Amino acid sequence: MLLSRADDKSVRYVAEENIQPLTRELSPVLLAMAGRFFKRWDAAAGRFVSNLKEQYPDD
Amino acid sequence: MAASPAVDPFNRLPDELLLAVCQLLPPPATAALAQTNKRFHGIVVDALHWRRRCLETWCYWASDHDLPALTAAPPLCVAWRALHETRCATDERAQAVFETLVATLRGRLHRIEDVAAFAYDAKDLLLRARDATPDDADDALARRFFADAVLGRIHRAEAVDIWTRLQRDGNRVPLEQALGAYDLFLLSARHGDLAEIGRELDRLAQAVKGANVYIWASRSTRQKAVAVAEYLRARRLVGNPDSDEYHNLRNSFLSLALFRAPHTSLPLQSVAIYCAVAQRLGVDAQPSNYPQHVHAVVRAPAGLTLDGEAATATKAAAVATATTQPERVMYMDPWNTADEVPATRLDDTLRQMGVPPHQIPGLMAETSTLEIARRTGRNIMHSVQLAVGRRAPPPSQRSTGAAAPAAAEVDYEAAIYAFMWKMMLLGDAAAGFSGEALARGREVGPSLLQQMQVHFPEDLGLVERTLLPLFSGSDPSPSEDHANASNNDDADEPVPSMAQALARIRSKDLAPIPPRPRDEQTRATVRYHVGDTLIHAQYGYQGFVTGWDPHCTMPDEWIERMGVDELPRGRDQPFYHVV
Numbered sequence: 001m002l003l004s005r006a007d008d009k010s011v012r013y014v015a016e017e018n019i020q021p022l023t024r025e026l027s028p029v030l031l032a033m034a035g036r037f038f039k040r041w042d043a044a045a046g047r048f049v050s051n052l053k054e055q056y057p058d059d
Numbered sequence: 060m061a062a063s064p065a066v067d068p069f070n071r072l073p074d075e076l077l078l079a080v081c082q083l084l085p086p087p088a089t090a091a092l093a094q095t096n097k098r099f100h101g102i103v104v105d106a107l108h109w110r111r112r113c114l115e116t117w118c119y120w121a122s123d124h125d126l127p128a129l130t131a132a133p134p135l136c137v138a139w140r141a142l143h144e145t146r147c148a149t150d151e152r153a154q155a156v157f158e159t160l161v162a163t164l165r166g167r168l169h170r171i172e173d174v175a176a177f178a179y180d181a182k183d184l185l186l187r188a189r190d191a192t193p194d195d196a197d198d199a200l201a202r203r204f205f206a207d208a209v210l211g212r213i214h215r216a217e218a219v220d221i222w223t224r225l226q227r228d229g230n231r232v233p234l235e236q237a238l239g240a241y242d243l244f245l246l247s248a249r250h251g252d253l254a255e256i257g258r259e260l261d262r263l264a265q266a267v268k269g270a271n272v273y274i275w276a277s278r279s280t281r282q283k284a285v286a287v288a289e290y291l292r293a294r295r296l297v298g299n300p301d302s303d304e305y306h307n308l309r310n311s312f313l314s315l316a317l318f319r320a321p322h323t324s325l326p327l328q329s330v331a332i333y334c335a336v337a338q339r340l341g342v343d344a345q346p347s348n349y350p351q352h353v354h355a356v357v358r359a360p361a362g363l364t365l366d367g368e369a370a371t372a373t374k375a376a377a378v379a380t381a382t383t384q385p386e387r388v389m390y391m392d393p394w395n396t397a398d399e400v401p402a403t404r405l406d407d408t409l410r411q412m413g414v415p416p417h418q419i420p421g422l423m424a425e426t427s428t429l430e431i432a433r434r435t436g437r438n439i440m441h442s443v444q445l446a447v448g449r450r451a452p453p454p455s456q457r458s459t460g461a462a463a464p465a466a467a468e469v470d471y472e473a474a475i476y477a478f479m480w481k482m483m484l485l486g487d488a489a490a491g492f493s494g495e496a497l498a499r500g501r502e503v504g505p506s507l508l509q510q511m512q513v514h515f516p517e518d519l520g521l522v523e524r525t526l527l528p529l530f531s532g533s534d535p536s537p538s539e540d541h542a543n544a545s546n547n548d549d550a551d552e553p554v555p556s557m558a559q560a561l562a563r564i565r566s567k568d569l570a571p572i573p574p575r576p577r578d579e580q581t582r583a584t585v586r587y588h589v590g591d592t593l594i595h596a597q598y599g600y601q602g603f604v605t606g607w608d609p610h611c612t613m614p615d616e617w618i619e620r621m622g623v624d625e626l627p628r629g630r631d632q633p634f635y636h637v638v
Contacts, residue, residue, distance in 0.1 A: 010513070012602065013613060014595065015626055016585075016633040022592040027601055033638060035204020037605045038590055039197060048590035048603060051201050054164050056606065058577040059589035 070098070075133055109139035117146060119182035146180065153181045157188065157209070161201050168568040171205075172520040175212045185210045211244075212517045217253070218243040218477070219525055222432070222484040229429040234346070235260060235313060235335045237432040238328070241439065242314040244477035245470055251314040259317050260332070264339035266290065279367035280342060281389060281399070284357045287337045287344075288397040296322050297329035297393045308442040308469045311435055315469070325438055327353040327431065329394040344391070348426035348434065350412065354400065355391040356425045365389055390423070429485060436481040439474050446471070472514045479507040483526060501529060508557060512564070519568075523561050530557050581609055585633040593637065606636035 026034070034041070038048035050059050072080075077099070093104045120126040129137050153174050160170035174181050188206035192199050218240035225232045235256055242251040267290045268275050278286065291297045296316070299305060304323060309315045316324035316332060324332070330346045330353045337344035343358045359365045364386040390400040402423070409419050486500035504526065511518050577585070587593070591604045611623055611630040623630045 010638075011605070012637045013611075014593075014602075014635050014637045015611070015623065015628065016587065016635065017626060017628050018596045019587060019593045019635065019637075020596050022594045022601060026592055026603070030601055030603065030638070032204075034603060035200040035202075036208075037603070037638070038200055040200045042590075047588065047592065048200075050589040051162070051198065052164065052589055052605065054572045055575060056589045057574050058582075 075136075079133075106134040106137075106139060109143050110134050110137070113139050113143050113146070116143070117180075117183050119179040121178045121180040124180075149177060149180050150184055153177050154184055157181075157184070157205070160209075161198060161205050165572050166569055168516065168519050168565070171209055171212060171517045174209050175216065175517075175520065178213055178216065182210065182213065185213075208517045211515070212521065214243040214251075215480075215515075215518060216521055219480060219484065219521060221253075222481065223525070225429055225432060226485055229427050232428060233335070234331055234428050234431065237428045238313050238331050238435055240432070241435060241474075241477050241481075242312050244473045244480070245312065245314075251312075251318075256313055256317060260335045261339060263291070263296070263332075264336045267336065267340060279365060280357065280359050280363070281365040283340060283342050284337060284344065284365075284389060284391055285397060285399060287333060287340065287342065288391055288393040291329075291333060291336065291393055292397050297324060297332055298395065299323040299325075306442045306445050308439065308446060308471065308474055311439045311442060311474075312469070324394070325353075326392070326394040327435060327438065330355045330391075331431070333391065333393040345425035346431050347390075347423060348430055349405065349422055350409075350414075352392070352394075353431075353434075354405065354423075355393065356423070357389045357391060358425075359387045432481065433485055433487055436478045436485070437487070440478050443471055443475055443478075472510070476507070476510050476515060479503050479510060483507060483529065504530060504557060508560060516564075519561065519564055527558060527561065575606075585609060587633075587635060595637075602637040604635050605638055608634050610634065 034048055037050070037052055039051045040049050041047075042049050050056065052059070093100045114130070124142075129142075156170050156173050160167055160174065163170075174185075185206045188202050189210065190203075192202045192206075196202065221232060221236055221240045225237050236253055239251075239253045239256045242256070243253070245251055267287050270290055271278070271286055275283075288297075299310060301321075301323065304310070305325070307323070309319070310323050310325045311328060313324075313328055313331060316322055316328050327346065333355050334344040334346055337355075337357070343360065344355050345358075347354045347356050357365070363369060365388075366386070368386075385402060388402070390402055390405055392400045405423055406419060409422060410416070414422065482500040482503040484500070486498070507526070508522065511522055585607050587604050587607070589604055589606065592601070593604065594601055610632065611618060611634045613621075613623075613634075618624060618630055626632075
């Protein structure tokens with residue numbers, strides 16, 4: 001890919017220890033991509049509502 | 060009415076004449092007439108009513124309806140009511156497929172294809188889903204996303220169709236459509252539709268005429284050519300005052316030049332707008348392929364000079380592409396000035412550049428729409444490469460000072476994708492025959508496939524339909540060399556052909572999805588969930604979770620390369636798919 005900023009559209013595989021919960025607003029670029037995977041943003045729970053129930057029914 | 064219908068001459072008129080009469084009546088009178096008897100009611104109300112219903116309900120119509128012909132025809136000659144029913148049925152079917160597509164992962168690509176098959180007949184409902192879904196809808200994000208994705212797919216299919224026709228028969232495709240095809244690739248294009256571009260150019264042409272209304276008919280070609288440039292420049296619709304921004308990617312897109320402030324463009328787009336408007340006013344203006352700076356070539360009508368006088372016999376018989384005919388051919392540079400550019404200046408500049416004299420007339424003369432479309436593609440890639448090289452924040456942030464850069468910026472990946480399609484369908488100017496140009500263009504095939512998979516997976520059907528026939532046998536597709544966690548490809552697998560790669564995508568779309576429920580153990584150990592937002596502890600990038608594994612499932616080679624075993628918790632901790 002020509003543009004390889006870390007915030008691009010690639011899927012990465014990340015170890016749990018390298019994950020920190022995000023407290024700020026998600027960047028607009030990522031927000032625009034979220035619709036592919038999620039139904040909507042749940043502000044109360046602070047996370048997206050999954051649209052991947054076929055694959056992860058309990059998430 | 061006093062007389063009986065059998066005697067009344069008015070009533071003996073055929074339907075079409077009655078309708079013609081009615082169309083001259085003001086609406087109240089029409090309505091009143093419709094009340095008088097059944098015949099009038101049937102004729103007038105039915106045809107006009109359903110026609111109006113059709114045109115008000117749907118803004119967009121698939122090209123096989125041939126809407127311009129339908130609306131031009133006498134209302135009674137078109138089965139508007141049946142058409143209304145057909146479109147309602149289409150809407151229902153398309154809507155149903157769309158709802159399922161939003162909610163269901165398996166088979167999604169196939170459903171996208173199904174909706175895209177309706178082309179512009181689905182556009183109204185998709186626009187509603189994209190723009191009118193309320194924020195509190197249960198699946199608002201998903202609806203908007205997929206509506207936008209399918210719309211993009213439909214638009215790109217249109218662009219592909221235009222360029223296919225351009226390659227086959229360049230004369231039939233208007234300049235603004237050949238260039239507007241690039242705009243169709245931009246996802247953020249709210250005003251990008253070719254019909255909108257066409258209408259705006261029509262409006263500009265009318266405005267030019269309106270600004271000179273008392274003298275327009277008597278003006279010579281030369282005066283008209285200058286008037287068009289003056290009008291466009293006065294409204295800052297051509298040119299670019301900011302020299303730092305010359306190569307900004309947005310300057311290569313007609314819809315952005317026409318609809319989005321600051322309306323800047325490259326000389327090529329300025330000339331394209333100029334020519335499109337001038338042509339609508341009966342002025343023969345075409346772009347040239349002048350190196351580094353496209354000009355417009357304006358030609359006097361046959362038998363006349365630019366100043367409106369009869370061309371003398373000897374001059375009229377002269378070679379059509381001669382550049383030394385100032386009475387019949389003139390040059391304009393609307394990007395820089397509304398004044399005519401002397402041919403001698405253009406000629407001198409070419410000589411100074413070291414161009415061999417025999418090539419000069421070709422570079423000064425009108426060029427084909429095909430060549431202009433190719434040149435735009437090159438400009439686009441140049442802009443992208445400059446921007447990547449600079450690695451600076453997009454200039455639009457700096458100049459507007461606004462806090463929404465992503466909205467203002469052109470989608471770079473879409474622009475690159477557009478360029479790749481252009482290469483496949485139009486090739487690039489090679490020194491040789493067009494066959495060679497196309498062959499070179501097709502080298503881009505594997506990259507296009509990869510770009511599609513990452514950014515525009517909904518284009519699967521379009522790629523299959525259009526590109527597969529261009530490739531025979533075994534052309535390699537790219538190996539997926541960045542970690543694709545859901546695919547666990549063996550690194551030793553032979554590189555598949557394009558047909559195989561596409562078939563694999565298709566079967567994966569239809570394959571059953573093994574569910575991954577949480578048991579007691581995974582509930583306890585896998586801390587994060589699908590939908591959580593995160594920041595990478597080391598690299599600092601933002602992302603969200605789209606899947607998980609209780610331990611690292613990548614092949615050993617990947618584990619070694621990424622140093623997983625060196626992490627404190629090693630490979631036995633949960634790993635997440637993060638976008």
